[in-house]
Amino acid sequence: xxxxxxxxxxxxxxxQPTRAQNYAEWYQxxxxxxxxxxxxxxxxxxxxxxxxxxxxxxxxRVLDRMFKQTGHKNxxxxxxxxxxxxxxxxxxxxxxxxxxxxxxxxxxQAGIKRDGKPGLIPAGELDEPLVVRPTSETIIGASFAKWxxxxxxxxxxxxxxxxxxxxxxxxxxxxxxxxxxxxEGHTAHATEAEAQEETRKMLDVYADFAENxxxxxxxxxxxxxxxxxxxxxxxxxxEAMMQDRKALQGGTSHFLGQxxxxxxxxxxxxxxxxxxxxxxxxxxxxxxxxxALLMTHADDDGMVVPPxxxxxxxxxxxxxxxxxxxxxxxxxxxxxxxxLREVSYVGGTLEVEVDxxxxxxxxxxWSWVKKGAPLRVEIGPRDLEQGVVSVSRRDxxxxxxxxxxxxxxxAGVVSLLDEMQQSMFAKAKAHEVANTRSIDDPKEFRAFxxxxxxxxxxVPTEIxxxxxxxxxxxDPMEESxxxxxxxxxxxxxxxxxxxxxxxxxxxxxxxKRRVVFAKAY
RNA sequence: CGGGGCGUAGCUCAGUUUGGUAGAGCGCUUGGUUCGGGACCAAGAGGCCGCAGGUUCAAAUCCUGUCGCCCCGACCA
Numbered sequence: 036x037x038x039x040x041x042x043x044x045x046x047x048x049x050x051q052p053t054r055a056q057n058y059a060e061w062y063q064x065x066x067x068x069x070x071x072x073x074x075x076x077x078x079x080x081x082x083x084x085x086x087x088x089x090x091x092x093x094x095x096r097v098l099d100r101m102f103k104q105t106g107h108k109n110x111x112x113x114x115x116x117x118x119x120x121x122x123x124x125x126x127x128x129x130x131x132x133x134x135x136x137x138x139x140x141x142x143x144q145a146g147i148k149r150d151g152k153p154g155l156i157p158a159g160e161l162d163e164p165l166v167v168r169p170t171s172e173t174i175i176g177a178s179f180a181k182w183x184x185x186x187x188x189x190x191x192x193x194x195x196x197x198x199x200x201x202x203x204x205x206x207x208x209x210x211x212x213x214x215x216x217x218x219e220g221h222t223a224h225a226t227e228a229e230a231q232e233e234t235r236k237m238l239d240v241y242a243d244f245a246e247n248x249x250x251x252x253x254x255x256x257x258x259x260x261x262x263x264x265x266x267x268x269x270x271x272x273x274e275a276m277m278q279d280r281k282a283l284q285g286g287t288s289h290f291l292g293q294x295x296x297x298x299x300x301x302x303x304x305x306x307x308x309x310x311x312x313x314x315x316x317x318x319x320x321x322x323x324x325x326x327a328l329l330m331t332h333a334d335d336d337g338m339v340v341p342p343x344x345x346x347x348x349x350x351x352x353x354x355x356x357x358x359x360x361x362x363x364x365x366x367x368x369x370x371x372x373x374x375l376r377e378v379s380y381v382g383g384t385l386e387v388e389v390d391x392x393x394x395x396x397x398x399x400x401w402s403w404v405k406k407g408a409p410l411r412v413e414i415g416p417r418d419l420e421q422g423v424v425s426v427s428r429r430d431x432x433x434x435x436x437x438x439x440x441x442x443x444x445x446a447g448v449v450s451l452l453d454e455m456q457q458s459m460f461a462k463a464k465a466h467e468v469a470n471t472r473s474i475d476d477p478k479e480f481r482a483f484x485x486x487x488x489x490x491x492x493x494v495p496t497e498i499x500x501x502x503x504x505x506x507x508x509x510d511p512m513e514e515s516x517x518x519x520x521x522x523x524x525x526x527x528x529x530x531x532x533x534x535x536x537x538x539x540x541x542x543x544x545x546x547k548r549r550v551v552f553a554k555a556y
Numbered sequence: 557c558g559g560g561g562c563g564u565a566g567c568u569c570a571g572u573u574u575g576g577u578a579g580a581g582c583g584c585u586u587g588g589u590u591c592g593g594g595a596c597c598a599a600g601a602g603g604c605c606g607c608a609g610g611u612u613c614a615a616a617u618c619c620u621g622u623c624g625c626c627c628c629g630a631c632c633a
Contacts, residue, residue: 049594074625078624078625130632133631133632134631134632170633199633201632201633203631203632204557204629204630204631204632205627205628205629205631205632210633211632211633215633217633264633272633283633284633285633286633287633319633320633321633322633323633324633354592354593355591355592356591356592356593394594395591395593395594395595396591396592396593396594397591397592397593397594397595398593398594399593399594400592400593400594401593401594402594404594413592413593415592416592417592418592425592556632556633
């Protein structure tokens with residue numbers, strides 16, 4: 036087979052391979068083509084590039100506003116956690132011990148390294164090692180213990196934007212990296228009911244954000260015992276179906292009971308003068324959401340960014356076939372950009388970029404297609420003659436264009452973006468619905484999650500499976516067996532589900548209701 | 557931590573079996589022809605072949621050691 040040259044045999048899609056050919060590789064290629072992030076020299080850690088980071092900034096801005104609106108305040112706690120703090124909650128230690136980065140020294144000095152060469156070696160061993168936070172329950176708990184004395188100090192509603200480190204064995208850009216960015220909310224309450232309400236409220240905030248900003252439909256639910264956060268009494272999560280029909284946990288909200296309050300001594304005197312332990316919660320979303328956004332919306336030409344989170348809403352591409360018309364075209368572009376920048380959109384004004392780069396037209400256009408900018412507006416001499424601009428939507432075909440007057444664009448741009456946002460959600464929802472099935476027959480269940488052609492010699496399995504809504508008797512052993520056999524787990528017990536008694540799909544024992552089974556990231 | 561693989565130009569890789577002193581495509585620079593589209597032609601810049609030893613007249617190539625990375629599993633936001 037001869038190597039096809041670019042001119043004779045240009046790829047049909049901007050991303051190779053396509054989703055259908057090799058989904059995992061497609062994901063990596065989109066991350067790169069869209070200029071979201073790249074691998075760094077540091078094992079398992081990524082460099083988030085400007086386009087990817089501005090997506091995160093937009094997510095942060097919206098979420099931060101939602102947290103403030105629900106009464107939370109931001110604070111910042113140390114990156115380092117004394118080892119003894121982590122040891123306070125037994126299940127917590129067990130859950131995180133295997134993935135902690137540990138600081139054992141506090142300076143470097145000249146010496147002979149392990150490879151026998153001269154260089155810098157760690158010196159000044161710490162009396163007590165410091166753990167780089169994998170999550171901050173214990174260090175924040177220490178502060179909460181000081182801040183809470185009376186029922187009048189409650190509820191305490193705190194959020195922190197931070198980086199955390201989890202020494203994972205295998206990493207994938209955005210989905211699982213050694214260091215990642217997130218927010219972690221930590222709250223303390225006087226009563227169990229209030230803490231549970233908080234847990235539920237923040238899950239609703241996440242679901243609202245996922246659906247209305249990311250255009251990503253989610254299922255809200257409770258986790259089974261085996262999938263729970265270490266140390267939590269109950270874990271709630273939002274689960275989204277990616278385009279390969281696997282589930283991605285997008286955010287979690289934990290009801291911690293009094294476990295961490297007891298470990299950190301968060302105590303208060305209630306109105307009756309009785310000393311009580313507080314009830315705490317914690318909840319978080321991370322830069323993983325960028326991976327979720329990609330796998331929900333991106334196509335074989337690259338990223339597709341939902342308008343409400345786009346760093347740039349409109350890209351204006353000047354078309355300059357002849358140098359003599361450059362000035363006129365550029366002026367028209369700048370004029371349109373200035374008008375569009377006055378337009379209000381989702382709490383701010385439109386972000387508009389005129390791409391003045393000295394690149395060939397095709398390269399320039401494709402770079403924005405791959406990044407997923409919602410609207411591209413082309414302006415060339417011919418458009419100027421006809422008094423129009425050419426508008427392309429990223430959620431439509433790359434070559435599809437609509438000619439309209441600049442006035443019409445300025446007047447209609449917001450409804451255009453709104454329609455695009457809606458349409459992206461609708462498409463993702465349709466995909467979820469199409470691949471969610473109620474299954475009562477164990478044979479059908481097994482077939483649903485079994486690939487027709489198993490993976491072989493670099494050819495991945497075809498995309499299959501989805502969400503199975505089946506009854507489960509909540510036996511952890513059965514769940515663990517299922518995971519070993521089919522790689523399927525209970526993603527959640529949906530909150531909006533009804534009681535629907537019948538036989539457990541795994542054991543045949545009586546089961547009260549249906550849960551979501553799926554393969555997961 | 558178990559199994560497999562790979563370290564050669566910015567990127568993707570060939571060359572290693574059969575040692576002889578470094579290549580391709582893409583990208584980059586310059587010039588030209590094109591150009592409502594990811595074009596073409598020409599000329600260039602760029603690598604002590606992961607690192608350290610050894611064998612040899614001669615090592616990217618053979619041997620030993622070492623470091624790093626990737627993939628599959630177990631673990632995981």
